[in-house]
Amino acid sequence: MNKPEIRLIDDNGLRVDGRRLDELRPTKMEVGVLDKADGSAYIEQGKNRIIAAIYGPREAHPKHVALADRAVIKCRYHMAPFSVEERKSPAPSRRELELSKVIREALETSIMSELYPRTSIDITIEVLQSDGGSRCAAITAASLALADAGVPLREIVAACAVGKINGKIALDLSDIEDKEGDADLPVAFMPKSKAITLLQMDGSFTEEEFNQALDMAINACEKINEMQIEALKRKYISVKEQAEESREVAT
């Protein structure tokens, strides 16, 4: 028994929100949004609203989690109770625990943790509003927050999901497309080193569809990576302007 197919693509090949199959949702990124954290970033991707923040490198706590030859990376992905249609219990679900692990692994590859033995670098992600592809948006934001914190990175990690809706491969699924679609493939990627640091999939893909979807995901990650770099630059330009203004005031 198959569920009745919901039309997610219209006759013009456009999706429910008017996008083309290979089009990203409107995406905004901002770096340095929190005062206390060592680094932070905010991302809006579709209806996703996510803040990621970094504390560290700092003394590892509890002490026994410290590693002798590198920093320990701690990561928490958490969804606010009001981030979804029906209130979610604030206690971490099994899904959040699994995502915390795969997000940590996706980012750890990029961090030069060997420079900070016995310390801890803490990544905290709060999903304020969740839409499809929140783990990918979370990775995109968290990597920016790491850069903002000045943690030495091999490269900034970008992430994006590709899925299948009404039998067609489509980029960056929204909530409804994810729910009613046939497959979901979240990918995190470092463009310069061509390294895939997160890869999950559920649903149904033929091998050929998978290969096509992977190409599309990598392409999108390259675009997102450019946006990340732009967002970082904006922060530095604004800091420079502030510095110049205060100098003018002083003279």
Added chain:
Amino acid sequence: MSWTPQLPPVAKIEQKTIVDLIAKGRRVDERKLTDYRDIKIETGIVQKANGSAMTHLGKTKVMTGIKVELGAPFPDTPNQGVLTVNAELVPFASPSFEPGPPSEAAIELARVVDRGLRESKAIPLETLCVEPGKKVIIVFVDVYVLDHDGNLIDASAISALAALLTSKMKTYELDGGEVRVKDELLPLMIQNEPVAVTTAKIDGSMILDPCLQEELVMSSRLTVTSGRDGSLCAMQKGGLGAFTDQEVRQAVRTAIEKGKEIREVIKGATSGR
């Protein structure tokens, strides 16, 4: 909160041995890079369960028990039965396992096995509805890891499938608002056989079915689960390293091919039971 695990220390010389061997196309246990360990499956060991299977993958031992019960459906799927997968890393299976609430490793293991079964539609959940919105059949898949010598995901997926394929359940019928249970046992309907195949990357080489020694030095692993028709239904990358896209495609290819062989082994061990 998830943090970088403290892995048991591996002597440099042991690490070097494993890496050097792999560079020559060989493995610590005499396998070739794409060899899978021997699979042995025994079924029907726990009579009180609806189905059970003990799986040996080399020295890794995983047992799965299936329990079928009547319960309430999820509000968003009132006409469907429920599939619940849980994994227990039994403390005696490894010196690094400890009792307590499920670790993130146990949660990941259960969720990857769950995704394979769920996304391949192995269990037709819509046939497990007794009274829409009120009473449905819940299938509990409890994976018990008894001895950890690496590649728990594949071993668990094999054992879960073997247990499901040999499960028998009573039938539940709705009779004037009352649920009637018939004592006659019928096989649980299974309509796909998802098989998980894990590839590990060690020093740039891709090897199949890592044993524990290899897992301790691998940079990352990729599990690809495919169904009967060779289509992909679930994937999970783990570990601190990364893959290139060619490596991923290669792992997918191998997983589909190897999956066919493993599916035949599972079917052979469970047919007629």
